[in-house]
Amino acid sequence: MPDVKGVGDGGRWRSKRLGELGSSIFSEVSQWKREAMANGMDVIDLGIGSPDKPPSEAVRNTLAKAALRLDNYMYPAIKSDMPFKETAARWMDHRFGVKCEPAAEMVTLLGSQDGLAHLAMAICDPGDIALLPDPGYPIYTASLALAGVQPVMMPLRAENGYLPDLDAISDEVWRSAKLLLVNYPNNPLSAIADLDFFRRLLKKAEMYDVLIVQDLAYSEMGFDGVVPPSILQVEGAFRYAVEFHSLSKSFNMAGCRIGFLAGNRDAVGALRELKANIDYGAFYPVQEAGIAALREAMENTGYERAGSLYERRRNRFVEALQRIGWEVELPKATMFLWAKLPEMKWGGNWDSRTFSQELLRKAGVVVIPGEAFGQEGKGFVRIALVEDEERLLEAAERIGAFIAE
The missing domain is CATH 3.90.1150.10 (Aspartate Aminotransferase, domain 1)
Incomplete structure (x- = not known):
């Protein structure tokens, strides 16, 4: 035996x-x-x-009322998530001046970690190479392990303002890389990046045909007058970039698990297709609460x-x-x-x-x-x-x- x-x-x-x-x-x-x-x-x-x-009282009330509705307990995918994506698109325009097509250039997520965990599986094949920051949020490397993708680490050091040295990456690595992931404002470093850095990064992406993945989970947490930008603000960014957004930290909705990915429609579509085989979408009352949070940020003049x-x-x-x-x-x-x-x-x-x-x-x-x-x-x-x-x-x-x- x-x-x-x-x-x-x-x-x-x-x-x-x-x-x-x-x-x-x-x-x-x-x-x-x-x-x-x-x-x-x-x-x-x-x-x-x-x-x-x-989250705010208005968001909590929206969630509570939606949770009492009898029609909100079917699989979320049966009901369209377009209202959430349309509101998220309006918020992207309001906050960054970025215009997204909700149907083609956005996908709803169970928090941004959901998307971060699955994106490499959707756009890479085993044996591909991806460039990751070091230090970096642990799900970045974990997602590559799940997808069988080889990481190449980019050291983030104080002497470079905790930005990756793009010119130190060899031509061979650039040519082999499928994606490059950045996270500004950064966890754990709390470092920031400006649009000039994103322009240089996208120039490299275009030169070597690499997808840039920006994790913008802390977009609403800038200090001393800092207003973190979106990489999608750069002209032509939709050709080579996607960006994760989360309502967890900026809207105190960590337990709700709601966020979205916006940007290049091929990459967004690949993640949407993968997720269609994994889950049935975010609980609809949570989507309604997310809509309320984004609307409050756009419409409430006293919003902090x-x-x-x-x-x-x-x-x-x-x-x-x-x-x-x-x-x-x-x-x-x-x-x-x-x-x-x-x-x-x-x-x-x-x-x-x-x-x-x-x-x-x-x-x-x-x-x-x-x-x-x-x-x-x-x-x-x-x-x-x-x-x-x-x-x-x-x-x-x-x-x-x-x-x-």
């Missing part, structure tokens, strides 16, 4: 591909948190970038962008960190701080994983080790501004006591 491995032992019923999905640090951090809470620790969780505020809240938190928290001796740069966007490990008073020489684990164990503050995002993240941590200001100040005090030990 053959040896039958037990359930959960990571052997017989686990594919090798799962081991290629990227960092396991997020699950490690969750385990550290559970252990700290089991030991009675009051934990301040600045790890996962999940908004701590709900999400970035305003995180800018206030950034200001107070960074000031508090600097007071305790941790020199953290002020980010220009997103809900994150990207911080080089502080100097420990006692001369400790920890890596980012050890620092994060000990900070949680001794001070009860959760941060994410930078290596979760790639090789270039070593020696850094990502801190999410997802607690109110008083808790952030308390976290700074705890961190100060920890690094002064």
